Amino acid sequence: MAQRTRTEQADRIRHLLETEGPAIHAHASASNARRKETYGGTDDLESLRTDARAIKEDAIDRLPDLIETVREAVEENGGTVYVADDAADANAYVADVVEGNGPADEAAEPSVVKSKSMTTEEIDLNDALEAEGIDVTETDLGEWVLQVADDTPSHIVGPAMHISRPEIADLFNERFDPDDPFETAEELTRFARDHLGEIITDADVGITGANFVVADSGTIALVTNEGNARKCAVTPDTHVAVAGIEKLIPTLSDLEPFVDIIAKSATGQPISQYVTMLSPPTDSPTLDFDAPDEPITAGGEGVADGTEAADGTGDADRDFHLVLLDNGRTDMREDDQLRETLYCIRCGACSNSCANFQSVGGHGFGGETYSGGIATGWEAGVHGQESAAEFNDLCTGCTNCVDACPVKIDIPWINTVVRDRVNRSAEAESYDFLVDGLTPDVEEGGMDLGKRFFGNIGTVAKTASATAPVSNWLADAGPVRAVLERTLGIDRRRDLPSFQRKSLVDWFEKRGGEAVSKKRAVGSSKRTAQADARDGGADVDREAVLYPDVYTNYVDVDRGKAAVRTLEALGVPVRVPDLPESGRAALSQGMIATADRQASRLYAALAEDLDAGRDVVVIEPSDLAAMHREYERLLPEDSYERLRDGSYEICEYVYGLLENGADPDALSTGDGSQPVAYHSHCQQRTLDLEAPTVAVLESCGYEPETSNAECCGMAGSFGYKQEYYELSMDVGERLAGQVEDAETVVASGTSCGDQLETLLERDVPHPVELLAPGGHRS
């Protein structure tokens, strides 16, 4: 694969962090904040999202029929439909249309004005038209800035998001040499308006994209804020709309949820300034700026008297072409994993919600055309896997985008699938023997060694724990770090976890196992029962299996002990069996077959406990997320549901116990207003599990303040990797900046805790460590 080396990738990311990052972060995070606010204020948001998704599912299902329906409708309106197989096909067709509608003077260049369209970016339409001697001007201001700067879009909605105002001013002053140099956005915009206004009025052909195409009426919907799409569509007498076949929806009423949600998800506006629904050719008279003194209504025969208005044939001067682009989409439709990508309405919410995107923008987190979380699906589908492989690893699987996406696409899953496919396409490497012994995975040789190492972290941890402290000492030694960096890409600046000789499972066994736990739990409930007898409280009657995830079991054993003590104090006896890995680590590396096998093993190991009505309690949110989200794809439906319904995050579980009458005084409580900064965890937030932890902290006498930074930036193995280390720190600093003034900082996730400890240079425990009887690290 002609992919960048680690060092090249690291250099590129560092460069983007410095040059484009600040402008991207300012815009993307502001859009994301507005989206969240607007989503929060929309009562029927969930039903809108559900409707939108259902319409897309149905439309993609019926796609071949819809293409025929729209062809009939557009032809009946007096326009033409062309289905293009690929970029070359589409470009050739558009060039023909433009040349056929060029200026009367054969020697003059035909001219085209365009409104923003990612689909035309996908096929490099501008280059193709220019190669034919056609003059092309972008009229969306962002796109035009890029055209002047000879740059490429860095965001699917705000293409020039990475360029700051002073940079635009410099660019324009140099290029257009105005009498008074441009400075303000107002001056720049005025200039653009006048300059582009003239070009639009002189153009021979207007080209637009389409946000949606209504099949049964032949209506194209254009969603914009500027008004340029309207001008491009209705000013020249020839209009070409280029749209991917996935933009088709069956009927006008299907458009409603999309009109309602697209601006909310894209920019957080309730609705866009202009939602243009055209069933071209339209009745609107064309504007002939070469004949300025003719009344506009005199152009088309039979139009001035208005008789054509109602029969749908439009102004006779008008010509309309709908170019429907396939370019890999039919294959995506057949691909069970990539099909969902076609539901995407290109709102960019996944980009805005992504912490890594906010730092590097679409030039880092993007392929040939598309950028952001869903770009992996698009690039793999329309440009091929190599384009997706370039940036796919920038998705850390945090799932922020899952809540943002208006059509509920499981974007991280698409990223995992493509990562898996990329892994499989690699050639075997000579270093494979290095990790072979440590990697009981079911992957074929040849995948990235670092990925294979992290994907098998459970085995690595077991070995390291068995050999601790020697393994820790070794791992910290300079020469070993250099080897780890060279072979596995583990950045030497990152602290490695320190493995404990005695695992949580060992500790629990030595302590007397479940028999002792039961005694302790019964002791606590007796005390509670005595208290309850006085005030009539309820009894708690449950049993818990605490899941010893790799990190809790071998590295942060203390948080495991704290969880055990907390549960016992609330009257719940605990078991801590030696359980298989959840598959989370393998999934992060795109090793789906390995994860699949691990999921089955874990389910098998837990089946009896589930049957016996025991609750599975999980400390690490990412492991819980695997069970609650990804297992749906890995286990039979019944098994998946059984485990999902029987498993809980530790603080969510404590919340449930307290709600059911357990006594918070059995825990370490604050004085009622003890401030604590709490960072939940990306995946935990997607599972709506931030609130229970906050509630528990509150009922135990703390005053938690939650962070609103997108992510800690480390997201497991991601932050260990040499090429991503600096990006991980850049993201982490935004979080650290929010919590650094707090005396106590707690975090639910392993990576979040590690990252914060590095950045804040102090202890960042799990909330359960704060709550456990005896308190933190006692």
Add this chain to the structure above:
Amino acid sequence: MTVDTLGRFERALEGLEVGFERVAAAEASERIETIVEHPAVGASLPFEGASLPDGVTTEPTTAEIEAARTGVTPVAFAIAEYGTVAVESTADGVEPISLYPDRHVAVVAESGVVPNLSAGFSRLADGFEAGRDSVVFATGRSATADMGDLVHGVHGPGNVDVIVLEDR
């Protein structure tokens, strides 16, 4: 109900910094005259008893559209929830007249103000059935932040006024 809808419409327009006036049809001409900046172009109003002021040029030439500072057009209906007006593509040029001049004055019948997007889509569907199948939902003023800050009136109007004609 109607009173509520109108109130909601007015508040939405206020949030969008769009002017709002409610007048009797017979007074429309006079009120429009106080709002327009000349030169002004327009499309004639299909509402009973309402007419454009004399100074507004209908059936304009291309040059007149380009030079105009105000475009006055009827709109098919309006959506109170979002402060949206539905501009139709008609043979007498409502679409370019509403788009090119810097100020758009949209005139709508009070009975044409519907409460929410769903009701708007019902009206839209009725229009489509009758062959009026090219419509723009215009909400507020044309805007862009592409030059680094929010600026209004890029390609579309930077000022918008809505006049609601009271039902008799």
